Amino acid sequence: VILAELDRAFSPQRLKGKRVLLSAGPTREAIDAARFLSNPSSGRMGYALAAAARQLGAEVTLVSGPTALATPYGVTRVDVVSAAQMHREVMARAASVDVAMMVAAVADWRPAHPSDKKVPKSQMAATLELERNPDILADLGERYGHGRQGDGDERRPLVVGFAAESHDVIERARSKCARKGAHAIVANRIGGPTSTFGAESATVHLLAGEDEPQTFSGTKTEVARALWEALAGHLQR
Amino acid sequence: VILAELDRAFSPQRLKGKRVLLSAGPTREAIDAARFLSNPSSGRMGYALAAAARQLGAEVTLVSGPTALATPYGVTRVDVVSAAQMHREVMARAASVDVAMMVAAVADWRPAHPSDKKVPKSQMAATLELERNPDILADLGERYGHGRQGDGDERRPLVVGFAAESHDVIERARSKCARKGAHAIVANRIGGPTSTFGAESATVHLLAGEDEPQTFSGTKTEVARALWEALAGHLQR
Numbered sequence: 492v493i494l495a496e497l498d499r500a501f502s503p504q505r506l507k508g509k510r511v512l513l514s515a516g517p518t519r520e521a522i523d524a525a526r527f528l529s530n531p532s533s534g535r536m537g538y539a540l541a542a543a544a545r546q547l548g549a550e551v552t553l554v555s556g557p558t559a560l561a562t563p564y565g566v567t568r569v570d571v572v573s574a575a576q577m578h579r580e581v582m583a584r585a586a587s588v589d590v591a592m593m594v595a596a597v598a599d600w601r602p603a604h605p606s607d608k609k610v611p612k613s614q615m616a617a618t619l620e621l622e623r624n625p626d627i628l629a630d631l632g633e634r635y636g637h638g639r640q641g642d643g644d645e646r647r648p649l650v651v652g653f654a655a656e657s658h659d660v661i662e663r664a665r666s667k668c669a670r671k672g673a674h675a676i677v678a679n680r681i682g683g684p685t686s687t688f689g690a691e692s693a694t695v696h697l698l699a700g701e702d703e704p705q706t707f708s709g710t711k712t713e714v715a716r717a718l719w720e721a722l723a724g725h726l727q728r
Numbered sequence: 729v730i731l732a733e734l735d736r737a738f739s740p741q742r743l744k745g746k747r748v749l750l751s752a753g754p755t756r757e758a759i760d761a762a763r764f765l766s767n768p769s770s771g772r773m774g775y776a777l778a779a780a781a782r783q784l785g786a787e788v789t790l791v792s793g794p795t796a797l798a799t800p801y802g803v804t805r806v807d808v809v810s811a812a813q814m815h816r817e818v819m820a821r822a823a824s825v826d827v828a829m830m831v832a833a834v835a836d837w838r839p840a841h842p843s844d845k846k847v848p849k850s851q852m853a854a855t856l857e858l859e860r861n862p863d864i865l866a867d868l869g870e871r872y873g874h875g876r877q878g879d880g881d882e883r884r885p886l887v888v889g890f891a892a893e894s895h896d897v898i899e900r901a902r903s904k905c906a907r908k909g910a911h912a913i914v915a916n917r918i919g920g921p922t923s924t925f926g927a928e929s930a931t932v933h934l935l936a937g938e939d940e941p942q943t944f945s946g947t948k949t950e951v952a953r954a955l956w957e958a959l960a961g962h963l964q965r
Contacts, residue, residue, distance in 0.1 A: 519768070524894045525833065525918055530762050531794075557768075559796030596762065599849040609894045609918060612836040612860075619856040623849075657761045657846045681762055681846060 495564040499546045505723040507548030510588040512648070513541050514581055514627070516556030518574040520601035522619065525609040530596045534558030535711050536653075536679075536693060537594035541566045543715035547723070552588070554580045556595055574598050574624035581627050585635065585648055589726060592651040593628045594677075600624060628652040632672025637700075649725055652676045665698055675699035675725065677718065697721055732801040736783045742960040744785030747825040749885070750778050751818055751864070753793030755811040757838035759856065762846040767833045771795030772948050773890075773916075773930060774831035778803045780952035784960070789825070791817045793832055811835050811861035818864050822872065822885055826963060829888040830865045831914075837861060865889040869909025874937075886962055889913045902935055912936035912962065914955065934958055 515537020519527040534555060541553045542563035551566045554577055562568040571577045574597045585591045600621040628650070632638070635647040652673040654664035657680065664678030678696040694708040697718060707717040752774020756764040771792060778790045779800035789804045791814055799805040808814045811834045822828045837858040865887070869875070872884040889910040891901035894917065901915030915933040931945040934955060944954040 522765075525767050525892060526835070527766060527768070528759070529764060529766055531756070531764070598763070600852060600854075603854075607894075609892070615837060615858070617837075617840075617858050619858060621852075621854050621856060655762060655846070657844075 492564055495542075495546070499548070499565075502546045502548070504548030506544055506719060506726070509544075509549045509590065509726060511541075511544045511549040511551045512554070512581065512584050512588040512591045513537055513544070513551065514554045514556075514577060514593045514595035514597070515541065516558040516560075517596050518556045518577055518598045518624075519572050520574065520598045520624070521572075521605040522602045523606040523608060523610045528598055528601065530598065532556070532558075532596035534560050534595075535691070536715070538563055539711040539715035540592060540594060540718065543712065543719050547716075547719050549590075552584060554584075554595070556597075574601065574627070578625040578627045578630070582630060585631055588648045590651060590722070591631050591635070591648040592653075593631065594653050595627075596655060597627055598624060599626070626671070628671045628673060636672030637674050638672045649674050649722070651722065654678045655681045657681050661696060661698070661704055664696065668698055675722065678704075699725060732779075732783070736785070736802075739783045739785070741785030743781055743956060743963070746781075746786045746827065746963060748778075748781045748786040748788045749791070749818065749821050749825040749828045750774055750781070750788065751791045751793075751814060751830045751832035751834070752778065753795040753797075754833050755793045755814055755835045755861075756809050757811065757835045757861070758809075758842040759839045760843035760845060760847045765835055765838065767835065769793070769795075769833035771797050771832075772928070773952070775800055776948040776952035777829060777831060777955065780949065780956050784953075784956050786827075789821060791821075791832070811838065811864070815862040815864045815867070819867060822868055825885045827888060827959070828868050828872070828885040829890075830868065831890050832864075833892060834864055835861060836863070863908070865908045865910060873909030874911050875909045886911050886959070888959065891915045892918045894918050898933060898935070898941055901933065905935055912959065915941075936962060 516534035517530045517532040519529045538560050541551050545551045545565045554569045569580050603620040603622040631650045636650045650673045654667045656663045660678050660680050668676035676698050692710050693714050696704040696706050707714045753771035754767045754769040756766045758764050775797050778788050782788045782802045791806045806817050840857040840859040868887045873887045887910045891904045893900045897915050897917050905913035913935050929947050930951050933941040933943050944951045
């Protein structure tokens with residue numbers, strides 16, 4: 492706490508007065524009482540971004556899927572489990588923030604017929620029917636994103652997404668940014684030696700509009716700080 | 729470390745000279761590079777049992793799925809991800825131990841056609857084909873369990889399973905014990921207010937042979953200690 496406060500006191504308050512909404516971690520999509528679909532997100536990148544935004548002076552709300560991480564000092568945390576819950580909590584808060592940065596690894600499919608009980612192994616079908624989850628980033632993009640220019644003085648958050656890709660990282664991330672209507676997207680590679688799932692360090696690429704990608708490497712704390720420094724320029728409005 | 733050593737020094741060494749093999753945590757069954765099937769096991773019960781066995785004098789090997797827990801002091805840990813890996817690591821070690829206690833929440837199904845890459849959402853099918861995983865407890869039971877009496881001086885581990893049930897806990901656990909050929913089974917309830925997934929405390933029931941169930945409640949550390957005290961009697965042979 493003392494270190495966090497000292498760090499805050501001596502940090503340039505690039506995000507002072509800004510309200511930041513972050514999502515982090517995986518979501519879990521219940522199959523039954525003892526089985527779910529999920530993904531290997533540790534939540535570290537989102538938590539590092541929440542801590543860094545707070546240190547730079549922002550008021551930070553973190554909508555978090557299940558993680559083993561402690562809430563960063565000074566950050567408001569809202570716990571969720573499923574993508575549907577995360578969608579609800581994010582959309583309820585997005586209109587009143589300056590930045591909505593979606594770092595969570597949201598499951599895009601969920602079991603179509605979840606059970607409250609644990610289904611005996613012998614009664615499980617060998618096929619699991621799935622249905623699509625809401626697309627949080629696309630819904631933010633549609634409501635507040637780059638396609639919604641010139642509404643005058645209406646307050647709109649900067650919409651920033653994350654893209655975890657196993658191949659063709661930059662191209663796929665740029666395509667995702669356009670498709671979702673986000674203002675910017677942070678791309679990272681999953682799988683292979685530079686994987687970021689669960690790791691302490693990361694290499695990410697910031698794609699904002701037509702600009703050349705900016706690349707940041709280091710610990711997730713260092714990368715988080717650098718991303719906010721780069722994004723702060725987009726908030727001077 | 730000092731506390732663990734002191735605790736060990738002052739504990740009655742009920743398991744001195746015994747070799748204990750434990751499994752703990754969930755397994756993860758890959759759908760692709762960024763999606764898996766899993767379950768909400770935190771690994772706490774298995775880790776508590778590993779720590780308690782070591783304190784009671786045993787030599788402990790812990791085959792662990794992905795958890796956020798530190799390895800208990802003095803315990804040998806073998807990390808695995810999938811049920812197939814856990815099956816391999818457990819079966820390779822079971823012949824040379826006195827107790828094989830399977831605490832892990834092993835996924836009983838895995839995706840039939842996993843992909844190394846992350847499959848784009850738009851290319852995912854709305855049904856996921858599954859295939860059965862190996863049944864580690866049943867394989868231990870078949871090879872070493874209560875059906876295999878009277879082989880004379882052949883060394884066989886005591887096979888102990890866990891049963892997480894959402895309803896009819898005792899009956900279903902007793903049926904599981906018989907079906908798997910285990911010597912004993914520890915039953916616990918999942919879901920509801922006494923759920924043990926991820927919790928710090930637990931209520932469990934030990935079912936061994938035709939004996940009346942013994943019930944233990946408390947922190948997972950207390951429950952682990954009590955379970956070993958109760959099981960130690962079955963090892964005096």
